[in-house]
Amino acid sequence: MAAEPRPSIRRKPRIRTVLLLVNLLLLALPLGGLWMLRIYESALVRQTETELVAQAAVIGAAFHAGWLQAAGPEAEATLAALPLVPPSEGWAPRFATLDLARDPILSPPPEPTLPAAPADRFARIAGEALGPVLAEAQRVTLAGMRVTDHAGIVVATSGGERGLSLAGLEEVAAALAGNPASRLRARREPATPAGLASISRAAPFRVFVALPVRAGPHVIGAVGLSRTPSSIAQALYGKRWELAGLTLALVLVAAALAAFTAYTVGRPIRAVAEQAKAVAAGARVPMQRTRRSAVREADELFAAIASMAGTLERRADYIGQFAAEVSHEFKTPLAALRGALELLQDHAATMTPEERAGFLAQAAADVERLDRLVRRLLELARAEAPHAQGPAAATIGAVVEVAAAPFIAQGLAIAWRGAAATAAIAPETLRSVFAILFENVRQHAGAEARCNLSWEIAEGQVLIRVSDSGRGITAANAARVFDRFFTTARESGGTGLGLSIARSHTEAAGGSLRLLPIGPGAVFEIILPAAPGRAAES
Structure with a gap:
């Protein structure tokens, strides 16, 4: 009857559990990589948004100062005619909010329209002074920049929309209402292939940011900036050495997992197999305990092989001892039978009938004893032979x-x-x-x-x-x-x-x-x- 596994064996995982965990971990590596790429792409978008917010805040501050200088003593009366949009109290930081997993990519921005009235006079003066600054800044930031008056008419731009209205653009309208806005919009022109080291951006969408320009409780204009974020390919190229190190680390992790699997599964089974081969070859070697096995099957296999080896050794000892005992038991009657037959063969003619009868009776008794021994040995063999009950x-x-x-x-x-x-x-x-x-x-x-x-x-x-x-x-x-x-x-x-x-x-x-x-x-x-x-x- 097979011995029940020890409690320490039951606590160990089975091979299928170890292989399942290893495969799940290997599966998690590429899935985790895809997840990280998606997060990194969102991080690139937020980085672009943060940069645009910072630039818009500086441009808005410059426009605000230029507008107040141009309005001079008329500033108070002009502001009184504008609607009240109370600002938030204290500091008003603007953090990045865009997320590729949550925010939709809207259609391209509509074309600017002709306004029904000219732009605010003081905004035009401030915009004329700001225009060269925007054009020079664009060379470094690569962002499209527009500054509008309180009605959404462009008064300063890095492009050619001066004098046109952007009031129909959702984010500009939100900024003129006093609410900063950020949007993701598809590019109006198709993305052109760009080299990995090129400054051109290959992303199929642009980040749009609009901030209100305040003068107290009034909004005197809006600053709108847009730029295409870096593509994943370009960002990865910039991090190529870091990614090479990560790839090497993943290869090492995979190698470590393979070594762990071989150590916990293959090594103990291979060691037990070597011991089983030695036992099968007839070597009488003690079964060495397979140490540091981490799976239950290895311990169960060792226990089964050790039990089998012990059974084989006991059986071999039994057969050897049994053969010696049988030969000893058969030796005496066989010797007596041989002696009686030799005497009869050599001296039967000179023996008396009584002597011949005595030797024949002795021989018959020895034969009968041998017959009893054989029958008993057959009974013993049937009794000790392992068989299913x-x-x-x-x-x-x-x-x-x-x-x-x-x-x-x-x-x-x-x-x-x-x-x-x-x-x-x-x-x-x-x-x-x-x-x-x-x-x-x-x-x-x-x-x-x-x-x-x-x-x-x-x-x-x-x-x-x-x-x-x-x-x-x-x-x-x-x-x-x-x-x-x-x-x-x-x-x-x-x-x-x-x-x-x-x-x-x-x-x-x-x-x-x-x-x-x-x-x-x-x-x-x-x-x-x-x-x-x-x-x-x-």
Whole structure:
């Protein structure tokens, strides 16, 4: 019967769990890379938005100063005519808010339109002074820049929209209402291929930012900036050395995972396989414990191989010892038989009829002893051969009655008693065990001996005791009574194999047979698993 796995083995993961975790981790690497690229693309957009916000804040401050200078003493009256848009109190930082995963990419901005009225006079003056600054700044920032008055009419630009209205542009309208706005819009012209090191941007959309220009509680204009963010390819090219290091790190991680899998799964199994090969080749080497195994199958395999190796070694020892014992038992009758035959062959003519009859009788007795030995050896081989135990049940009383009948006919007194009980053993096997014990009483207990047999059921087991009224077994012989070929009744036909066969039968059925140290005669105890509710056989 295979041994149950130890609790420490049960706590370890199985190979499929380790492989699943490794594969999930390997799968997570590229998925994580894609996720990181998406986050990085959003970071590029936010970086562009932050830069545009900073530039717009500076341009707005310059426009505000130019407007106040141009308005001079008329500034208060002009502002009074504008709607009130109360500003927030204290500091008003503007952080990047765009996110590619959340914000849609809108259609390209509409074309500027002709205004119904000219731009604010003071805004035009401030815009004329700001125009050259925007054009020069564009050379460095690469951003499109526009400054409008309070009605959305462009008064300063890095392009050619001066005098046109941007009031229809959503983000400009929001800025004129006092709310900063950022949008993602598709490019009006298709993205042109650009080299990785080029300053041209290949992204298919632009970032639009619009900030209001305030003068107290009034909005005197808006600053709108737009720029195409860097593409992933260009950004990755700029980080090519860092990415090369990351790639190398991923390769090392993959190699480490492969080494971990080989260490935790392949190494212990390979070590056990090498030990199994050594055992299969006949080497008598101790099974070395596979250390640091991290999976349950490796420990289970080691336990199974160690058990198999131990079984093979015990079987080899048993066969060697058994062969020596058999050769010893066969040697004496064979030598006697050979001597008798040689004497008859050489001196039969000079022998008297009585002498020839004596030698022939001796030879016949030796042949009969050899025959008994062979039959007993076959019984022992069948009893000790490993075989699957099918469901079986034997009624104790019925089996005892059948087994005792031939011995009672020969004059042996046998009595038995016990309640109805069924043991989980084949009836013919149990009959063989009883017959061996009855034969043991007949050979050793004396002609007037009686044999008593009783049984009971306790804790799911059938306890059977077979005792006799003979002189018992000495302490020295009791230690060897189950040894093969040990007998004190060799002259009366004893082979010394009966009790070994009986014990093998009971152990094969999951029970036991032992000699109890009580008297006055010999007392053997058989313990067998009970089979309640089974159909009895006899």
